[in-house]
Amino acid sequence: xxxxxxxxxxxxxxxxxxxxxxxxxxxxxxxxxxxxxxxxxxxxxxxxxxxxxxxxxxxxxxxxxxxxxxxxxxxxxxxxxxxxxxxxxxxxxxxxxxxxxxxxxxxxxxxxxxxxxxxxxxxxxxxxxxxxxxxxxxxxxxxxxxxxxxxxxxxxxxxxxxxxxxxxxxxxxxxxxxxxxxxxxxxxxxxxxxxxxxxxxxxxxxxxxxxxxxxxxxxxxxxxxxxxxxxxxxxxxxxxxxxxxxxxxxxxxxxxxxxxxxxxxxxxxxxxxxxxxxxxxxxxxxxxxxxxxxxxxxxxxxxxxxxxxxxxxxxxxxxxxxxxxxxxxxxxxxxxxxxxxxxxxxxxxxxxxxxxxxxxxxxxxxxxxxxxxxxxxxxxxxxxxxxxxxxxxxxxxxxxxxxxxxxxxxxxxxxxxxxxxxxxxxxxxxxxxxxxxxxxxxxxxxxxxxxxxxxxxxxxxxx
Amino acid sequence: xxxxxxxxxxxxxxxxxxxxxxxxxxxxxxxxxxxxxxxxxxxxxxxxxxxxxxxxxxxxxxxxxxxxxxxxxxxxxxxxxxxxxxxxxxxxxxxxxxxxxxxxxxxxxxxxxxxxxxxxxxxxxxxxxxxxxxxxxxxxxxxxxxxxxxxxxxxxxxxxxxxxxxxxxxxxxxxxxxxxxxxxxxxxxxxxxxxxxxxxxxxxxxxxxxxxxxxxxxxxxxxxxxxxxxxxxxxxxxxxxxxxxxxxxxxxxxxxxxxxxxxxxxxxxxxxxxxxxxxxxxxxxxxxxxxxxxxxxxxxxxxxxxxxxxxxxxxxxxxxxxxxxxxxxxxxxxxxxxxx
Numbered sequence: 001x002x003x004x005x006x007x008x009x010x011x012x013x014x015x016x017x018x019x020x021x022x023x024x025x026x027x028x029x030x031x032x033x034x035x036x037x038x039x040x041x042x043x044x045x046x047x048x049x050x051x052x053x054x055x056x057x058x059x060x061x062x063x064x065x066x067x068x069x070x071x072x073x074x075x076x077x078x079x080x081x082x083x084x085x086x087x088x089x090x091x092x093x094x095x096x097x098x099x100x101x102x103x104x105x106x107x108x109x110x111x112x113x114x115x116x117x118x119x120x121x122x123x124x125x126x127x128x129x130x131x132x133x134x135x136x137x138x139x140x141x142x143x144x145x146x147x148x149x150x151x152x153x154x155x156x157x158x159x160x161x162x163x164x165x166x167x168x169x170x171x172x173x174x175x176x177x178x179x180x181x182x183x184x185x186x187x188x189x190x191x192x193x194x195x196x197x198x199x200x201x202x203x204x205x206x207x208x209x210x211x212x213x214x215x216x217x218x219x220x221x222x223x224x225x226x227x228x229x230x231x232x233x234x235x236x237x238x239x240x241x242x243x244x245x246x247x248x249x250x251x252x253x254x255x256x257x258x259x260x261x262x263x264x265x266x267x268x269x270x271x272x273x274x275x276x277x278x279x280x281x282x283x284x285x286x287x288x289x290x291x292x293x294x295x296x297x298x299x300x301x302x303x304x305x306x307x308x309x310x311x312x313x314x315x316x317x318x319x320x321x322x323x324x325x326x327x328x329x330x331x332x333x334x335x336x337x338x339x340x341x342x343x344x345x346x347x348x349x350x351x352x353x354x355x356x357x358x359x360x361x362x363x364x365x366x367x368x369x370x371x372x373x374x375x376x377x378x379x380x381x382x383x384x385x386x387x388x389x390x391x392x393x394x395x396x397x398x399x400x401x402x403x404x405x406x407x408x409x410x411x412x413x414x415x416x417x418x419x420x421x422x423x424x425x426x427x428x429x430x431x432x433x434x435x436x437x438x439x440x441x442x443x444x445x446x447x448x449x450x451x452x453x454x455x456x457x458x459x460x461x462x463x
Numbered sequence: 464x465x466x467x468x469x470x471x472x473x474x475x476x477x478x479x480x481x482x483x484x485x486x487x488x489x490x491x492x493x494x495x496x497x498x499x500x501x502x503x504x505x506x507x508x509x510x511x512x513x514x515x516x517x518x519x520x521x522x523x524x525x526x527x528x529x530x531x532x533x534x535x536x537x538x539x540x541x542x543x544x545x546x547x548x549x550x551x552x553x554x555x556x557x558x559x560x561x562x563x564x565x566x567x568x569x570x571x572x573x574x575x576x577x578x579x580x581x582x583x584x585x586x587x588x589x590x591x592x593x594x595x596x597x598x599x600x601x602x603x604x605x606x607x608x609x610x611x612x613x614x615x616x617x618x619x620x621x622x623x624x625x626x627x628x629x630x631x632x633x634x635x636x637x638x639x640x641x642x643x644x645x646x647x648x649x650x651x652x653x654x655x656x657x658x659x660x661x662x663x664x665x666x667x668x669x670x671x672x673x674x675x676x677x678x679x680x681x682x683x684x685x686x687x688x689x690x691x692x693x694x695x696x697x698x699x700x701x702x703x704x705x706x707x708x709x710x711x712x713x714x715x716x717x718x719x720x721x722x723x724x725x726x727x728x729x730x731x732x733x734x735x736x737x738x739x740x741x742x743x744x745x746x747x748x749x750x751x752x753x754x755x756x757x758x759x760x761x762x763x764x765x766x767x768x769x770x771x772x773x774x775x776x777x778x779x780x781x782x783x784x785x786x787x788x789x790x791x792x793x794x795x796x797x798x799x800x801x802x803x
Binding site for chain 1: 525532534538539540541545547548554565569570575614615617763778782785786
């Protein structure tokens, strides 16, 4: 203990910090892969040079996000062993396989084809060159599937047996057909597409505000807003679908995101804000809309939602023989409750601004340049997907408390025995400095590229 | 099977060795080129050219390290857990080196001031220097046996990590990567002057490499049990290291660039083979032999190994095919271009 902070706290803080930072850039780069692929495909189909420029200009942003995603991903692979070695020993038989498959199947594909794509603008015919970026996008999707396979097991362990105090794989098929995985995957990938769309639209808005490359940025904005609108609408559906799975698999997580302590009646109201008393485990009052929670949850007008207090009792009954009576099964309720509202609120925001943007940039009556306030709104929106993504992961990961593997292995048991508090303080501070620098430089270079203007940024080819 | 080791366990021990061999062969040269940006290059145009030779490949090469780590996790979770938590600080610095190096490629391309560009090339240089130094140092340290309890938790002191053998191993690793990188560079450029300078530098480096190899071999003999436990194979592989170096030097002198590159890569590869051969049938050597982590104990379950074997048989040939294709695409030699 140092400054009253335990090693476990530090290791948890580090995991949160490194994954949150990694998860700024991963969805960004997955989504940019699709946006750039679509732009280059439009070039191949329409043969209009402006789309080629678009793919190249936004492609450079794609490469930046990819680079930061790669290096922060390295930390992920190392830290399971470094900070969570007891977890790795317990879970390695199951958890290692998806990670290794991710490298073999996805990382080689992404890295090789993105390298080919970057340096062969003048080497291949447009259609062949365009195929390269699609393949690297496909690689990043595969990568998402495998890392989520690993995560899905932690949320909802399937296809295993416990042998000699360790989890052992009993069925690989069960691992990859985990309902948790296929509920989570669309939500994450569509979220990635939303992220990239609004970064491109937002940066293009800043470009228009500076009255630079007007035609280019307007066209980029339209492409991005189309993709963004479709994705943001689908995202609501994907989130709903994941919730349906969660209600059954992790009722505590679900009840916490809605702040439900005591089991509701058949017509549950939806709380917009609530006074949550986490000490006495009660919801002391809220602004709420009647019936809406029931409708959102069950897609029909009657149905009660089980409260955390009841779920807590059930969990004690289920696990006390194994983990003892001292366990606290309440998750960080306030964080989950507000994370959900911020995340869902931003999705609604994305749908609205993309529809407005598309209306005001329509070729028959294009007035967007005069609506400088709206360009500012779009510009600021650049940052919102990152907040929404982070909130989403807070719900997923904090909602798994107190487990690393749900119902099987606790967070407290997972941490490395040989690591010291001093080492963790050191690496936490260093990671913080590294991440602030990387993030700062990345934003700086994005802004710089925008300020330079399209032609200057693409001078001398892409490289 | 030998010592109760199952065939699949043996296969995966070998495969992890192979993945590290490929990693050193491929990423070895791009570490070398990264170092050459400040050891050989005389101006920014040459630096740009060097970065361009590895630009399309470095990321794919690094995936071999990620794959080796992932495969270790997937097939020997206890090995992965003990090793990564034990060498905590060393691996953190390795990560640091890999991070600054990884972003340096994109960031230097985006930098439009001379100062900014040079800053990121320095990041590339130091990253490329310290990544192989620290990784090879870790191997040099762990083969001597480490303080480890029965649960597999290490309690490494400073001198367990930093000692003669580990430092010599780290320096030798850096040196061999530099030689290998210069050989790669010569293959990829159309610049007689730079190529000539790389050749001359290598001529000197081979001499230092011999000294390094001899000192390394002597320290391995005295500081590890490799030559007592597996004398014949250890001697044969050590000789292979030297023979490949000699061949590489001759090919470099006679200007057989491709062969010089292949043999310098095989030199690095044989060093890895020497280490894995000496480790067998253990994966981690504890100072108290009873606590050593053995292949048969550290291995994951049979089903996981079967699944991983099938995945590998399907994925690896496909990956190798497009990786090789990417080298074919970028086979044309590059010239120094005037300032952008």
